Amino acid sequence: MKIYETAGFPNPARIRMALAEKNASDAVTFVPVDVMAGEHRSEAFRAKNPDATVPYLELADGTCIAQCTAITEYIDGSFDGPSLTGRSPFARAHISMMNLRAENGLLNAVADYFHHATPGLGPDLETDQCAEWGEKRKAVATKTMSYLDGVLAESPYVAGDAFSVADITVFAGLAFADFAKVDIAEELTHLHAWRARVAERPSVAN
Known part of the structure; x- marks a missing residue:
């Protein structure tokens, strides 16, 4: 592979x-x-x-x-090991739903802001920019962060009790937000606490 x-x-x-x-x-x-x-x-x-x-x-x-x-x-x-995408029909569906929300509402929204409303990767690669669209997507990303904070107030991980691909997507989305200078509000305490815990996982720390 x-x-x-x-x-x-x-x-x-x-x-x-x-x-x-x-x-x-x-x-x-x-x-x-x-x-x-x-x-x-x-x-x-x-x-x-x-x-x-x-x-x-x-x-x-x-x-x-x-x-x-x-x-x-x-x-x-x-590969062996704990499932990232769920084993039961409900787990697979729930994880898929949360992963899509994280991807569309956070990671892709930050990407749209970065590529449209900032210099992004430079003029040779960033063509057909629409700054207004980028700013709207930034607002979507901020709203999604607030939503995720509420989710994490009720469960230890984005899609329930177990770490999953949805957590990976959110973690990457927040890292991209840092890079693109999209603020992660201080009052989102559950999201910040979750991020600190995930950052200690061997898959990140190492």
């Missing part, structure tokens, strides 16, 4: 964290992609991943899987 990624970017960080949670980091080869040079938009890259995004996973037979949630589902089912 190969993971094509750009080190330090939010979505590759999600996959690295999932692999570490499954104790499977040594089972894959990480292949660097030079996003800043536009490698992800090349014809060769798009032939494997038409989304032109990182990361994507390439299996031994050449089959490629893109999109973080799909990659994590494959990793979760391929």
Whole structure:
């Protein structure tokens, strides 16, 4: 298995964290992609991943899987250890729901703000920007943080009693928010406490 990624970017960080949670980091080869040079938009890259995004996973037979949630589902089912995507029908559905809320409302919202309302990755890569849209998405991210704070007031993790892919997505989303200078309000005490606990997990601390 190969993971094509750009080190330090939010979505590759999600996959690295999932692999570490499954104790499977040594089972894959990480292949660097030079996003800043536009490698992800090349014809060769798009032939494997038409989304032109990182990361994507390439299996031994050449089959490629893109999109973080799909990659994590494959990793979760391929290696032993606690499930990140749920074992029962309810757990899978609940985790999937919360992961989508975290992805759409936080991580992707921060990304839209970063790419549209700030210089982002620079003029060569940031085309067709719409600052108004970016600012609206920033507001969505802030609202989602408040929502998650309420969720974490009632449960230890984003999707209930067990750590899951939804927690990974929120953790990456907050890291991106730091980078993009989207404030995480101090009064969101449950969210801050959860973040501190997750930061101590071996998949993050190491």
